[in-house]
Amino acid sequence: MSETTSVTPESTSSQPPAESLVLRKLRERFPDRVLETHTHRGDATAVVPRDAAHEIFRFLKEDEDLSFEMLTDLTAVDYLKMKKSPRFEVVYHLYSLTHNHRVRIKIPVTEAQPEVDSIVSFWSIANWYEREVWDMFGIRFRGHPDLRRILLYEEFKGHPLRKDYPKNKRQPLVTAKM
Amino acid sequence: MAAEPIRETRTDNMMLNMGPSHPAMHGVIRIVVELDGETVVSSDTEIGYLHRAFEKEAENATYNQVFPYTDRLNYVSPIINNVGYALAVEKLLGLEVTERCKYIRVLMSEISRVCDHLTCIGASAMELGAMSAFLYMIEAREFLWELVEQVTGARLTIAYCRVGGVKADLPENFEQEVATRFQKVREVLKDVDGLLTRNRIFIERMDGVGVISKEEAIDYSFTGPMLRGCGVPYDVRKANPYLVYDQVSFEVPTQTGCDNYSRYLVRMAEIVQSMRIVEQCFPKMPKGPINVDHAGNVMEPADMVDTAKIGKTHDLPLIQLELSPNLEGLEKKQHREVMAPDKGVVLPAKNDTYGNIEGLMNHFMLIMEGWGIQPPVGEVYQAVEGANGELGYYVVSDGMDKPYRVRVRPPCFAFVAGLHKMIDGGMIADVIPTFGSINMIAGELDR
Numbered sequence: 328m329s330e331t332t333s334v335t336p337e338s339t340s341s342q343p344p345a346e347s348l349v350l351r352k353l354r355e356r357f358p359d360r361v362l363e364t365h366t367h368r369g370d371a372t373a374v375v376p377r378d379a380a381h382e383i384f385r386f387l388k389e390d391e392d393l394s395f396e397m398l399t400d401l402t403a404v405d406y407l408k409m410k411k412s413p414r415f416e417v418v419y420h421l422y423s424l425t426h427n428h429r430v431r432i433k434i435p436v437t438e439a440q441p442e443v444d445s446i447v448s449f450w451s452i453a454n455w456y457e458r459e460v461w462d463m464f465g466i467r468f469r470g471h472p473d474l475r476r477i478l479l480y481e482e483f484k485g486h487p488l489r490k491d492y493p494k495n496k497r498q499p500l501v502t503a504k505m
Numbered sequence: 506m507a508a509e510p511i512r513e514t515r516t517d518n519m520m521l522n523m524g525p526s527h528p529a530m531h532g533v534i535r536i537v538v539e540l541d542g543e544t545v546v547s548s549d550t551e552i553g554y555l556h557r558a559f560e561k562e563a564e565n566a567t568y569n570q571v572f573p574y575t576d577r578l579n580y581v582s583p584i585i586n587n588v589g590y591a592l593a594v595e596k597l598l599g600l601e602v603t604e605r606c607k608y609i610r611v612l613m614s615e616i617s618r619v620c621d622h623l624t625c626i627g628a629s630a631m632e633l634g635a636m637s638a639f640l641y642m643i644e645a646r647e648f649l650w651e652l653v654e655q656v657t658g659a660r661l662t663i664a665y666c667r668v669g670g671v672k673a674d675l676p677e678n679f680e681q682e683v684a685t686r687f688q689k690v691r692e693v694l695k696d697v698d699g700l701l702t703r704n705r706i707f708i709e710r711m712d713g714v715g716v717i718s719k720e721e722a723i724d725y726s727f728t729g730p731m732l733r734g735c736g737v738p739y740d741v742r743k744a745n746p747y748l749v750y751d752q753v754s755f756e757v758p759t760q761t762g763c764d765n766y767s768r769y770l771v772r773m774a775e776i777v778q779s780m781r782i783v784e785q786c787f788p789k790m791p792k793g794p795i796n797v798d799h800a801g802n803v804m805e806p807a808d809m810v811d812t813a814k815i816g817k818t819h820d821l822p823l824i825q826l827e828l829s830p831n832l833e834g835l836e837k838k839q840h841r842e843v844m845a846p847d848k849g850v851v852l853p854a855k856n857d858t859y860g861n862i863e864g865l866m867n868h869f870m871l872i873m874e875g876w877g878i879q880p881p882v883g884e885v886y887q888a889v890e891g892a893n894g895e896l897g898y899y900v901v902s903d904g905m906d907k908p909y910r911v912r913v914r915p916p917c918f919a920f921v922a923g924l925h926k927m928i929d930g931g932m933i934a935d936v937i938p939t940f941g942s943i944n945m946i947a948g949e950l951d952r
Contacts, residue, residue, distance in 0.1 A: 337603070366881050368596050388879065397726045398895055400914040408513050411905050420886055420914070426721065431886060455922040463560075469598045478553035478951055479596065487561055494565055 347371070349393060349430045356386055357420040362435075370432040380434055380444050387421060387430070388449055391409055394423035395430065398446070401456035403436075403464045407490040415466060419446075445471040463488035518546055523936065532947025536928075536936065543933050548925045552950055557927075563911035568594055568878045569938070571911060576662045578913060578949040581624050582617035582892040584610075584653070586949075587666035590685075590911075593887035594668045597880040600850060607725040607748045611666065615779040616653060616683075619690070620646050620943070622772040629769070629941030630701055633710050639698050645693040645719075652667030655682065668846030668878055669851040669871040673832070680787045689781055694776060703771070711766035714925040715939030718763060720908035725923035729916050730775065731892025731943060733759045736769035740884070741890040753785045753931045765942040795942050805918060808929075811826045826919050850878050859881055877906035882887035893917050893944055915949035 350364040350371050360379040365372055366449050375383050387395045400420040407414055415436040422429050434443055445468035446453045457468040458477040464485035468474060476483065482501045515937035524535040539546040559578065563571045575590045576583040588610045588709025596600065601612075628658050650660045655676050657663035675680075717727075719735040726884030732739055740757045742750040758774035760767035810827045832855050840854035852871055870876050880902040888897040894916030901910040920943040927943075928936045 332854075366601065368885050370886055374886075396723050398725060399888070399895065400899065400912070402899060403899055404884075409909065418912075420897065420899070425738055426876055429886070449725045450726065451721075452919055455918065457648045464847050478556045480553075486559065494561060505873070 349373075352390065352393060353383070354370060356390075357383060370431055371429070372433060374433045374435065377434050377436065377443050380446070383432070384419075384446050384449050387432075390448075392426070392481060394425045395423045397422045398450035398452055399429070399452060400455070401460065403460045403466055403488075405464060405488065405490045414463065415441060417443050417460065417466060441466045442469055443467075444469050447471060462486070467491065501502055515753050516541065521933070525551075530671075531941070531945050531948070534945065534947060534950070536940075538928075538933065538936065540933060543935055545931055545936065547875055547926050548928055548936075550921055550924050552921060552947075555951040557945040557952065559913065560911055563908055565907065567596070567874075567882075567906050568908060572662045572666060573662065575913075576664055578915065578952065579621070579891060579893065579896075580661050580948045581948045582614075582621040583661060583663050584613045584617040584657075585667055585891045585896065587664070588614050588714070588748075589889040589891070589898050590895050590900075591666040593885055593900045594878070594880065595845075596887050597883060597900055597902055598668070598847075598850060598878070600669055600845055600847055601854045602845045604749075605764050605791045606673075606845075609671055609675060609785045609843065610666065611748050611750065611753070612783050612790075613653070613656065613671075613783045618651055618779045618892045619776050620625055620649050620653075622776050623649075623690075625892075625941070625944040626697070626772055627699075629765075629938060630697075630707070631777065632937050632941050633707060635701065635704075635707065638700050641693045641697050641700075644765060645690045648689050650799070651681060652679075652686055653733060655679070656666060666743060667844070669847055674839040674843050675935060677918070683787075687784070687918065690776075690780070694773070698773065701769075708766060710935075710938050711764065711769060711942075712762070713764050714931065714935045715765040715768075715942055716763050716925050717923060721923065721926055725926070726919045727894065727923065729891065730768050730771045731920055733757065733771045735763045736761040736950060741895050742889050746866070747887075747889065748883060749786075749789075750782075752789065755779075755782050759766060766804040766944045875906060879904060879906050888914075891916050893920070894947075896949075913949070913952060915946075915952065917943060917945045917950050921945055921950060 336357060347366075350366070350373060353373050354361050354364060356378065361373055361375055362381065363374040387393050398419065399422045401418070403415055403417045405415055413435045414437070417434045417436055419432040420429065421432065436443055441464070443466065445457055447457065447470070454472065455477060456469055458473070460466050461468065461474050462476040462479055463486055475481065479487070480501065483498060485496070519540045520534065521538050521540055523538060524530045525533045529852050535551040535554070536548055538548045557577070559574055562574055566574070571590060572587055575586040578586045581808040584890075586947070623642045628638040631639035631644070639922040649868045653663065656679070657665040657672065717735070719737060720894065722732055722735045723737070727735070728739060736759050738759050739755045741747075743757055755778045758771050758778065760770050837854040837856040844851045852858070853864040853867045871878065882902055882904045884899065885902040886897055886899045888895050890896070895914065896916055897914030898951055899912040899914070900908055924940070924943065927939050931939075
């Protein structure tokens with residue numbers, strides 16, 4: 328990850344105050360869990376491991392100085408063609424109505440075990456966002472109440488936003504179930 | 506097994522399929538409702554009928570080629586989609602557009618927002634039987650779409666923005682055009698306000714229907730008029746001002762009813778605010794070079810090429826070219842006003858492309874496969890206030906000329922995800938006004 332700055336006091340000094348607060352509090356609370364933090368073009372980002380996701384999201388939502396009430400977006404990126412390891416990253420964008428700040432949380436996910444914990448218990452909207460990530464990337468969400476495909480149909484083969492899914496691939500015609 | 510004695514009439518719940526193509530559906534979507542009599546017991550929403558693989562297509566197009574795809578997301582207010590994507594890529598590049606361009610983007614976004622709200626209110630009213638309100642609203646929208654057509658050359662699929670600018674400057678006399686048309690729109694709004702706002706039938710169908718609590722709305726990450734109808738004054742234009750929204754004054758209307766009627770009132774108030782923003786833009790906007798002096802230097806491009814072929818090239822860059830009417834608004838002087846001064850991103854003015862070798866080479870360097878706009882490796886999230894709420898673009902660059910990943914956060918995805926909260930327990934007939942008030946646009950929902 329050469330393009331990102333490492334966690335040093337200098338790299339955070341130029342951040343806007345609200346954003347550095349989020350990342351600073353995250354690092355203070357989870358000094359050995361947060362893998363990396365950086366700010367690129369004003370977007371505060373923290374990379375966290377899969378097994379710490381639940382406690383970190385709970386902290387982000389419930390801490391009074393952070394209070395991220397809103398899960399703005401949840402998606403994933405397949406870094407196959409950028410040769411990044413591990414292959415996938417699940418990306419969460421959070422927004423706090425109270426403090427008007429945003430943060431991006433990224434969880435690296437391996438190709439061998441494409442699974443993360445579901446966060447439906449924190450934000451109900453995650454239900455549909457996680458279904459979409461499963462549909463498009465084939466990343467499973469442990470503990471999701473209803474992990475079906477959402478934009479595509481159940482008979483669809485493969486996960487189209489993976490980089491190794493050919494753009495022009497045809498799918499077999501689906502016949503009606505009798 | 507002994508049969509229990511029957512104490513009361515046994516009823517079975519009925520499953521009813523609404524959609525995918527239903528006359529009162531604003532797009533292709535399927536709602537499977539379980540009914541007990543006329544009461545909705547539970548519902549399941551199925552989306553994806555208009556899935557066109559926007560995100561996959563965007564990964565296979567160059568940065569500027571994505572603009573036409575974004576038109577087809579929310580096709581009632583396509584300019585806001587254009588602006589959101591352009592801002593995301595510009596943020597990735599660290600590029601600042603010119604002042605006049607910022608005002609043009611704001612002004613066109615607000616005209617689109619008015620169009621979107623007019624459509625939403627008109628269509629919801631029509632579904633409740635108020636056909637005349639619908640026709641009035643669509644007439645008003647028509648006035649505005651003619652404005653959009655004058656600027657962009659198209660009504661819906663406008664592809665107006667470019668990375669680093671907009672396609673063309675505003676036409677002459679645009680301010681007067683806007684003033685006359687806004688006058689008509691205001692008259693229509695007054696009529697519709699008189700027809701609907703205190704109309705007993707309308708109120709009974711809308712007031713207290715489709716209720717979702719403030720906490721649930723936040724939990725389902727509602728934004729835009731849906732959230733402001735629950736009393737939360739969240740508006741991206743105020744919370745994280747982009748372009749010149751911090752330099753114009755406007756209010757964020759809110760209502761506390763959490764129901765369809767509150768959303769209607771919020772949208773009506775927002776139309777007024779949007780028109781206010783447009784009118785403030787004109788005096789603040791830096792004046793563009795509307796009057797270009799041709800002083801005997803006008804030349805047809807073909808003649809220019811002929812002159813160049815016989816070696817008379819020394820004063821060619823100074824000559825004013827007569828461009829095709831299709832390129833109106835993008836003459837050399839206007840180009841300077843609406844496009845950022847960055848040769849690595851912005852195509853040169855057509856006068857230069859057709860007139861001199863430097864311009865032609867610059868043009869080719871940006872158009873050739875594998876060259877084009879190449880933002881540094883990185884990722885950004887840029888939110889704009891779409892007509893329905895927060896429209897977010899998450900763009901990842903790998904340093905090549907095509908975006909590595911483009912993710913759209915469509916505002917109505919959240920509303921449709923939370924639809925069951927608003928219709929379960931209500932009457933089947935109330936599904937229609939509730940569905941109308943969330944203003945689902947299948948283009949952005951399914952991408």
